[in-house]
Amino acid sequence: MPKTDPVDLTAALVRCPSVTPEEGGALVLLQEVLERAGFTCTRVDRGEVSNLFARWGNRGHARSFGFNGHTDVVPLGNPDDWSMPPFGAEIRDGMLCGRGSTDMKSAVAAFVAAAVDFVQDTPPDGAVILTITGDEEGDAIDGTMALLDWMETQGEQMSVCLVGEPTSPNHMGEMMKIGRRGSMNAWFTVAGKQGHSAYPHRALNPMPAMARLMDRLASHELDTGTDHFDASTLAVVTIDTGNAATNVIPAETRACINIRFNDIHTGEGLSYWLHDEAAKIDAAFGTKTEVKIKVSGEAFLTPPGPLSDLIGRAVATETGVTPELSTSGGTSDARFVKNHCPVVEFGLVGKTMHAVDERVEVAQIEQLKAIYTRILGDYFAQ
Structure with a gap:
């Protein structure tokens, strides 16, 4: 043949x-x-x-x-x-x-x-x-x-x-x-209270809370790598509010991150960390953050x-x-x-x-x- x-x-x-x-x-x-x-x-x-x-x-x-x-x-x-x-x-x-x-x-x-x-x-x-x-x-x-x-x-x-x-x-x-490496995405929705930008004390601006949360996550060193893996990475891929008005404090803002992680971590462990970080921000700012996570692979x-x-x-x-x-x-x-x-x-x-x-x-x-x-x-x- x-x-x-x-x-x-x-x-x-x-x-x-x-x-x-x-x-x-x-x-x-x-x-x-x-x-x-x-x-x-x-x-x-x-x-x-x-x-x-x-x-x-x-x-x-x-x-x-x-x-x-x-x-x-x-x-x-x-x-x-x-x-x-x-x-x-x-x-x-x-x-x-x-x-x-x-x-x-x-x-x-x-x-x-x-x-x-x-x-x-x-x-x-x-x-x-x-x-x-x-x-x-x-x-x-x-x-x-x-x-x-x-x-x-x-x-x-x-x-x-x-x-x-x-x-x-x-x-x-x-x-x-x-x-x-493992891969996971996490979507954050930070909710505040809409108001006039001239009276910020009457509103609850979700933007500073989101900025602080994204900075904390992006600045955190997950690890320094292992024998067979490079260091894990976390990237902020989008922050979206959709607010075109300059005199309005928005009611909510959204963001997404992607994590590529080595065998030090699991999707479950990183998910717990993300929820915990969001909770700390809410406690500091008075906001309410919803977190949705999808682990594509360990x-x-x-x-x-x-x-x-x-x-x-x-x-x-x-x-x-x-x-x-x-x-x-x-x-x-x-x-x-x-x-x-x-x-x-x-x-x-x-x-x-x-x-x-x-x-x-x-x-x-x-x-x-x-x-x-x-x-x-x-x-x-x-």
Whole structure:
């Protein structure tokens, strides 16, 4: 059987207009490719989100290697800003162009191609499992979480998992992710009493209270970092009052912060701190503050060991570069997978992800398939 070309498969996926939560034909295409190679495929759709589970080998094997990825992409922005068709998958000067080419249809194509060829060339003593979602770029509620919920009910288990997100800042093989910071948002509404600005004693101005609260939060040092994580950060991202009148003290004002936290903290602990800080401000100013919090993911770490060693050796062999072990960047679906099994992320250079004229080097797609193939071979040879 001819080898599976990851570049052709990437191009076919890019031509699928799968802007979250649209499936766009991407999972239908992948299911056809995988089923022809003997994978058992199941659509695990939930809500408006399309997901695909694929397994080669018998359920209940003592060991199984998993890949996780997504085929949904972010919106285009202004289509007129693109210099080529966003879903055209044109190849120019050795670059495959189009939305999702970097994040992360190339990696999905690479691990699908690697898995298909591997199980046909050297059928392993174990299972190969692919979990592919259409909701990573969205709310991420009905994507990988739905797949993992379904796997639990079906008795499906990955021993380890590799997430194919772009991980290298500048050149191929530079970095893998062995963990991620936690992320949370908090919205504050400080209520006072509206009044005339000439008679401030008759009003209760929420603005000074909000200013003091935001300053206290932004000035606080959460920590100085850990062995594998940088210091946690807190950013005030907006303060909104919407008061256009210069002679009116507003009744309320609103603000939002974002916290990226390391494994010293938990979302619950930080939530308690935020509520406590708001209460102190209310006690000082006489205001009433409502706090709403959403924790997008907890910080996690897959300690350096067998899985990171396995991936690092394969990357070094294929690229000549030993990848740095990192926990930098935003969130990914690894934050859900880590509750199921040990997980590491490795993928392409991410310079153009989410950008206009998103593109990837064709040679990197082929190299990524070779890395994933070597990882599979080394894992099942152990």
